[in-house]
Amino acid sequence: MKLKNEFPIFQHNKELIYLDNAATTQKPQKVVDAVVDFYTKHNANIHRGVYAFGEQATQFYEDARATVAQHLNAQPDEIVFVKNATEGINLVAYSWAMEHITTGDEILLTEYEHHANLLPWQRVAHKVGAIIRFLPVNDNGTLAYDQLNTLVNKHTKLVACSALSNVTGAKTDLVKIINSAHSVGAKVLVDAAQLMAHAKIDVHNLDVDFLVFSGHKVFGPTGIGVLFIKKALQKEMVPYQLGGGTVFEVDWQDATYLDSPQKFEAGTPPIAQAIGLAAALKWLQQQDIQAIAQHEATLIKTVIEGLEQLPHIKLLGPIDELKKSGHLVSFVVDDIHAHDVAAYLSNHNIAVRAGHHCAQPLAKKWHVDASVRVSLACYNIKDDVLNFLKIMQKIKKL
Numbered sequence: 490m491k492l493k494n495e496f497p498i499f500q501h502n503k504e505l506i507y508l509d510n511a512a513t514t515q516k517p518q519k520v521v522d523a524v525v526d527f528y529t530k531h532n533a534n535i536h537r538g539v540y541a542f543g544e545q546a547t548q549f550y551e552d553a554r555a556t557v558a559q560h561l562n563a564q565p566d567e568i569v570f571v572k573n574a575t576e577g578i579n580l581v582a583y584s585w586a587m588e589h590i591t592t593g594d595e596i597l598l599t600e601y602e603h604h605a606n607l608l609p610w611q612r613v614a615h616k617v618g619a620i621i622r623f624l625p626v627n628d629n630g631t632l633a634y635d636q637l638n639t640l641v642n643k644h645t646k647l648v649a650c651s652a653l654s655n656v657t658g659a660k661t662d663l664v665k666i667i668n669s670a671h672s673v674g675a676k677v678l679v680d681a682a683q684l685m686a687h688a689k690i691d692v693h694n695l696d697v698d699f700l701v702f703s704g705h706k707v708f709g710p711t712g713i714g715v716l717f718i719k720k721a722l723q724k725e726m727v728p729y730q731l732g733g734g735t736v737f738e739v740d741w742q743d744a745t746y747l748d749s750p751q752k753f754e755a756g757t758p759p760i761a762q763a764i765g766l767a768a769a770l771k772w773l774q775q776q777d778i779q780a781i782a783q784h785e786a787t788l789i790k791t792v793i794e795g796l797e798q799l800p801h802i803k804l805l806g807p808i809d810e811l812k813k814s815g816h817l818v819s820f821v822v823d824d825i826h827a828h829d830v831a832a833y834l835s836n837h838n839i840a841v842r843a844g845h846h847c848a849q850p851l852a853k854k855w856h857v858d859a860s861v862r863v864s865l866a867c868y869n870i871k872d873d874v875l876n877f878l879k880i881m882q883k884i885k886k887l
């Protein structure tokens with residue numbers, strides 16, 4: 490309850506039971522204040538004005554970059570601000586993959602990727618004649634790691650995987666994947682969109698090449714995301730978009746570009762959003778992330794055990810693992826469409842997600858066109874999940 494009080498949305502919506510945190514998280518007052526503070530007291534464009542007021546705004550923006558870098562154990566110039574995780578992946582696809590992946594090369598994904606980490610690679614593969622392979626998802630929602638060393642081979646140039654599935658809640662064994670990819674010289678992109686609000690990631694120790702996440706899924710504002718690019722790879726990447734802020738010198742016919750991160754941040758960036766994201770990460774650093782993970786696991790265990798009592802419900806994903814260390818679970822109800830379940834819950838002020846969760850090929854593989862997803866965050870309390878279970882019991886009676 491203590492944490493919930495720090496999130497103003499719940500004071501303005503006292504009845505709201507918000508269980509759709511994998512879609513977006515709510516914002517603590519400190520994040521709202523940081524954004525309001527910038528607009529009310531410090532607003533100016535950055536990297537342009539030579540006047541002190543503009544330089545101060547530039548300093549705030551660069552401080553935000555330093556905060557993100559410190560949070561990930563990266564260098565500030567390895568942090569590129571983008572719009573969201575989706576844009577970060579597209580940037581790598583256009584700026585690195587289109588230049589370094591060629592006919593016959595292979596890109597390895599997993600079967601539980603979000604469309605954001607599938608469609609850009611389809612575009613690359615179609616354009617250059619590369620092949621996309623998939624690490625299969627087992628029936629229990631985990632990855633078939635036993636197939637990793639066959640699927641990663643001398644043709645593999647990139648392995649791109651989610652750190653945590655937004656459908657099954659399964660955590661990816663990143664060490665296994667990165668070691669396997671690097672053993673053949675392939676690069677690794679980690680989509681950390683679903684992990685950032687629940688665990689700490691150290692890009693340096695993991696030795697990851699690219700990593701993306703969205704600010705809005707980690708208690709920050711919308712309109713801001715992060716792309717980490719390992720320093721050694723920056724020189725071999727071309728700018729993704731061209732325009733102001735990216736260039737060293739421009740002539741009528743040609744231009745020379747600045748180094749990272751400037752060469753990847755064309756135009757006026759999301760300044761207030763970056764400052765809001767830094768406030769969110771600082772807020773998160775003040776929390777006990779392990780205690781939060783334990784709290785979320787206890788609540789999701791209650792959800793799972795409650796649903797297991799109800800007949801005609803099929804839970805998706807690695808249930809035993811989720812009970813121990815998860816925070817989201819998806820399920821289907823026999824004979825009731827997921828959208829109807831979500832609509833009924835909505836009538837009782839309970840927000841859950843229903844659909845294919847932007848992972849349509851996996852939904853097709855499992856012949857589950859739509860499922861209901863309950864996803865928790867640090868501010869959820871026991872009453873939230875007990876109320877959810879109470880309404881689920883009513884649905885079954887209906």
Ligand SMILES: Cc1ncc(COP(=O)(O)O)c(C=O)c1O
Nearest residue numbers: 573574575603605651655682703
């Ligand atoms: C695993 C995963 N990757 C990427 C995304 C895309 O995030 P965004 O829409 O913020 O770019 C999502 C969104 O739900 C996600 O769950």
